[in-house]
Amino acid sequence: MVxxxxxxxxxxxxxxxxxxxxxxxxxAGSGHTxxxxxxxxxxxxxxxxxxxxxxxxxxxxxxxxxxxxxGHAAPAxxxxxxxxxxxxxxxxxxxxxxxxxLRGHPFSAVTPGVEVSTGSLxxxxxxxxxxxxxxxxxxxxxxxxxxxxxxxxQEGQIWESAMSCAHYKLDNLCVLIDRNGFxxxxxxxxxxxxxxxxxKWKAFGWEVFEVDGHNLREITDALDSAEKxxxxxxxxxxxxxxxKGVSFIENExxxxxxxxxxxxxEKALKEIxxxx
Amino acid sequence: MSKESSLKxxxxxxxxxxxxxxxxxxxxxxxxxxxxxxxxxxxxxxxxKEFPDRFFNMGVAEQNLIGTAAGLxxxxxxxxxxxxxxxxxxxxxxxxxxxxxxxxxxxxxxSSHGGITVGPDGASHQSTEDISLMRTLANMKVVIPADAxxxxxxxxxxxxxxxxxxxxxxxxxxxxLFDEDYVFELGKGKILRDGKDATIFACGIMxxxxxxxxSVLEQEGIDVRVVNMSSLKPIxxxxxxxxxxxxxxxxxxxxxxxxxxxxxxxxxxLGENRPTxxxxxxxxxxxxxxxxxxxxxxxxxxxxxxxVNSAKKVLEKKGERVKA
Numbered sequence: 001m002v003x004x005x006x007x008x009x010x011x012x013x014x015x016x017x018x019x020x021x022x023x024x025x026x027x028a029g030s031g032h033t034x035x036x037x038x039x040x041x042x043x044x045x046x047x048x049x050x051x052x053x054x055x056x057x058x059x060x061x062x063x064x065x066x067x068x069x070x071g072h073a074a075p076a077x078x079x080x081x082x083x084x085x086x087x088x089x090x091x092x093x094x095x096x097x098x099x100x101x102l103r104g105h106p107f108s109a110v111t112p113g114v115e116v117s118t119g120s121l122x123x124x125x126x127x128x129x130x131x132x133x134x135x136x137x138x139x140x141x142x143x144x145x146x147x148x149x150x151x152x153x154q155e156g157q158i159w160e161s162a163m164s165c166a167h168y169k170l171d172n173l174c175v176l177i178d179r180n181g182f183x184x185x186x187x188x189x190x191x192x193x194x195x196x197x198x199x200k201w202k203a204f205g206w207e208v209f210e211v212d213g214h215n216l217r218e219i220t221d222a223l224d225s226a227e228k229x230x231x232x233x234x235x236x237x238x239x240x241x242x243x244k245g246v247s248f249i250e251n252e253x254x255x256x257x258x259x260x261x262x263x264x265x266e267k268a269l270k271e272i273x274x275x276x
Numbered sequence: 277m278s279k280e281s282s283l284k285x286x287x288x289x290x291x292x293x294x295x296x297x298x299x300x301x302x303x304x305x306x307x308x309x310x311x312x313x314x315x316x317x318x319x320x321x322x323x324x325k326e327f328p329d330r331f332f333n334m335g336v337a338e339q340n341l342i343g344t345a346a347g348l349x350x351x352x353x354x355x356x357x358x359x360x361x362x363x364x365x366x367x368x369x370x371x372x373x374x375x376x377x378x379x380x381x382x383x384x385x386x387s388s389h390g391g392i393t394v395g396p397d398g399a400s401h402q403s404t405e406d407i408s409l410m411r412t413l414a415n416m417k418v419v420i421p422a423d424a425x426x427x428x429x430x431x432x433x434x435x436x437x438x439x440x441x442x443x444x445x446x447x448x449x450x451x452x453l454f455d456e457d458y459v460f461e462l463g464k465g466k467i468l469r470d471g472k473d474a475t476i477f478a479c480g481i482m483x484x485x486x487x488x489x490x491s492v493l494e495q496e497g498i499d500v501r502v503v504n505m506s507s508l509k510p511i512x513x514x515x516x517x518x519x520x521x522x523x524x525x526x527x528x529x530x531x532x533x534x535x536x537x538x539x540x541x542x543x544x545x546l547g548e549n550r551p552t553x554x555x556x557x558x559x560x561x562x563x564x565x566x567x568x569x570x571x572x573x574x575x576x577x578x579x580x581x582x583x584v585n586s587a588k589k590v591l592e593k594k595g596e597r598v599k600a
Binding site: 065067107108109115116117118119120122123124125126127128129130131132133134135137138156157160161163164167168 | 308329330332334335337339340342343344345346347348349350351352353370371373374375378379380
């Protein structure tokens with residue numbers, strides 16, 4: 001059981017992450033705001049609670065590994081890496097600039113802490129599966145985590161991988177799905193329904209957990225439970241709100257692929273309580 | 277068929293691949309092999325038999341095949357991935373691009389059933405675009421070995437080289453050209469027969485056809501250089517330019533579309549450096565079809581006879597040029 005104090009600390013990290021995400025996106029002038037803000041609590045729970053990792057030694061042999069399959073949430077990923085200490089916080093302000101280590105979508109060759117390259121949707125789960133197989137081959141106790149988008153699950157490759165991860169009994173793999181209900185063209189249920197979602201994963205042989213994706217206690221509990229599952233991979237379907245944390249960005253799909261203006265940033269930071 | 281060719285020895289490129297994988301697997305514990313339900317055809321089944329723990333059959337799912345390979349490579353494994361050329365390079369092209377080539381993962385794509393000599397299965401299973409598809413990817417190396425012994429050397433090279441590479445094997449057994457002492461060098465063309473009148477740059481099964489054509493041409497007093505251009509990327513730019521200077525006429529020969537393959541690669545170098553009379557022998561903007569390999573090779577002009585005619589044609593072009 002996670003203590004209240006830990007939950008409180010995680011909450012503070014989540015707030016810092018939102019502030020950084022909004023600032024870096026506004027500075028960059030392009031990028032994905034909504035889907036970055038919806039994944040904050042998932043990333044905080046992984047990097048500051050569950051995962052064994054060492055920011056001073058990103059290639060530490062005994063580390064747990066992470067894949068951001070929904071690569072467009074790179075600002076959230078970079079923000080959690082910077083807060084963890086993989087690179088200086090100031091670097092975030094170079095997002096998407098020529099020569100920066102922070103490209104528009106995660107690129108393993110240039111960013112410390114990024115294991116594989118993503119951005120083209122549907123490919124991260126396969127890579128996470130490969131990493132989990134490698135962990136089994138090397139008889140390591142380490143785990144592999146991946147965050148997927150719900151819209152991303154329209155890709156056929158996700159289900160190819162879902163099948164093979166269960167077939168190879170990858171119980172060292174835990175997937176978190178940022179179920180914010182939107183994709184770039186609109187609500188998922190209107191564009192291409194993915195429901196019955198939990199049933200699909202169950203049918204593919206996965207252990208399924210369903211949580212409130214902004215409730216740190218529910219997420220951390222599910223991560224702990226997933227670690228105890230044997231013989232099959234786990235998926236945590238996290239109900240989230242796209243743009244979570246800023247009233248005028250929440251569920252406003254205009255912010256899928258656009259960034260706040262300077263005025264909107266100020267308003268948003270005030271609402272989050274950036275000065276408090 | 278000439279007396280000489282009836283005495284030819286044949287040895288399968290995919291068999292050579294399977295044997296080499298097993299050999300490498302014994303030395304290097306980090307080698308893992310993935311296939312997509314065609315391990316019996318690609319011969320990765322030989323590795324699977326000896327090292328079942330390091331072989332992963334991903335079923336009929338090529339996109340996940342490539343992604344899983346990338347994840348294994350990102351974890352320090354040397355990963356060999358095989359299926360038919362058309363599926364490996366076509367079905368999962370964007371996975372190869374995003375997950376393998378872009379981040380330079382240590383993944384070796386080794387196909388079987390390249391070209392039209394797949395035979396009776398027809399166009400759906402033949403691969404006439406794989407060189408083009410792989411050549412255009414940054415960070416990707418491309419090799420089409422000319423015989424089984426070259427396959428062995430290329431596969432050994434690939435296992436010791438860090439990064440992505442595409443190697444094409446075939447369904448049919450190839451005439452043996454080399455032996456165990458053959459030395460493969462990435463980025464180098466090999467002159468197998470020197471000549472002064474024209475140069476044939478060939479890859480894969482067309483190398484032996486080119487040597488056959490050169491013998492016929494010799495009897496007619498035409499002296500042709502034959503180059504094994506197995507390394508398509510990087511390609512031996514110096515040798516292409518030198519051959520243009522030495523012989524003044526170029527023929528390319530490939531079991532692949534002339535759009536984007538060896539012919540294109542050579543034309544790119546010549547166009548920028550030494551515009552030279554040239555003929556591309558290959559598949560001319562058509563799909564394959566069903567038939568025996570022999571019939572198909574004839575249908576598409578992938579024969580020594582057509583190479584002989586093409587050499588004569590390119591010499592005419594060269595002659596016109598000298599006159600002009």
